[in-house]
Amino acid sequence: MGANDVANAFGTSVGSGVIDLKWAYILATIFETLGALLVGYNVTDTMRRGVVDVKLFDHQPKVLFLGQLAILGGCSAWLLIATFAHLPVSTTHSITGATVGFGLVAMGGKGIHWMKIVSIIASWFVSPVLSGLVSSILYIIVDFSVLRRSNPFLSGLIALPIFYWFCIAFNVFAVSYQGSKLLHLSSVPLWLSITTSCVIATICAIAIHFIVVPYLKKSVETSGIIQDIAVLSSSSDSGRNGTSLTHQTTFDVNDHDYQTASPQRELYMNRFY
Secondary structure, three states, X not given: OHHHHHHHHHHHHHHOOOOOXXXXXXXXXXXXXXXXXXHHHHHHHHHHHHOEOHHHHOOOHHHHHHHHHHHHHHXXXXXXXXXXXXXXXXXXXXXXXXXXXXXXXXXXXXHEOHHHHHHHHHHHHHHHHHHHXXXXXXXXXXXXXXXOOOOHHHHHHHHHHHHHHXXXXXXXXXXXXXXXXXOOOOOOOXXXXXXXXXXXXXHHHHHHHHHHHHHHHXXXXXXXXXXXXXXXXXXXXXXXXXXXXXXXXXXOOOOOOOOOOHHHHHHHHHHHO
C-alpha cells in the first residue's frame, strides 16, 4: 500500500537529483516503517472507531471482521491498480471511502459518524491550501536568505544547520506530543515534548555544522561545479554584451565578493535542477 504514497515523500528528492531511486527505496523502507510505528496509531484508531460505530457490531463480530477484511482488500486492490497505471492516488481517501461503504452496507446511515466524515473531507480541502501557504513562505525565506545572496552556495551552507534544526524539532515534537498510546507517548507533557525536541534538534544541527557542511564544501570544491557555473555565467554575460570570452572566470566558495546577478542565479538553478 505504500508503493503509491511513497512518491509524495520522495518524489521531489528523486526528481531534483538529490538522491537516486536506490536510496529512496532504502530511506522509504526505514522511515515509512518508523512513521507507522511512531505516529500511525492515532490515524489507525480514527479509521477503526471514528468513522463507523463499532459498538453496533458487539453482537456481530464476524460481520465486523469480514467488513474490515473487505475494506483492506478493496483498498489494496485499488491502490495496486492505480500504482501500475502510474496514477497518484490517496490511501487516506481510499480507506475512508471503503470504510464508509462498509458502514452503509452493514448498518445503513445510522452506523456512520457523519461529523467525523465531514471533518475528514474538510481536511482534504484545507491541507492543500495550508501546504501551499507554508511552501510559499519557505521558498521566500530560502530565496532571500540563500539565492539572492552574493554567494548562494556559502549562504546555503550557513543556513543548512538552521533549516535542519527547525525540521528535526518539528518532527520530534509531532512524534512525542500526544503520540502513540502503544508507546506511552500520549502521556508526555507539553513542556517535555518541547524540551526534548529542542535538545535533539540542537544536537543534530551541531552535527550538521561540523560534519555535513565541511563534507559538502569539500565535495563541491573538488568537483568543479562552482567553476563550471562561473564559466557559464561569464559566457552568458559576454554573449549579451557582444564581446568574446577571453578567459575563464573562477571563484572560490569562500569568496564573499562574488556578485550573483539574476541571470547567474538562473544558471545556478538550472545547473542543479
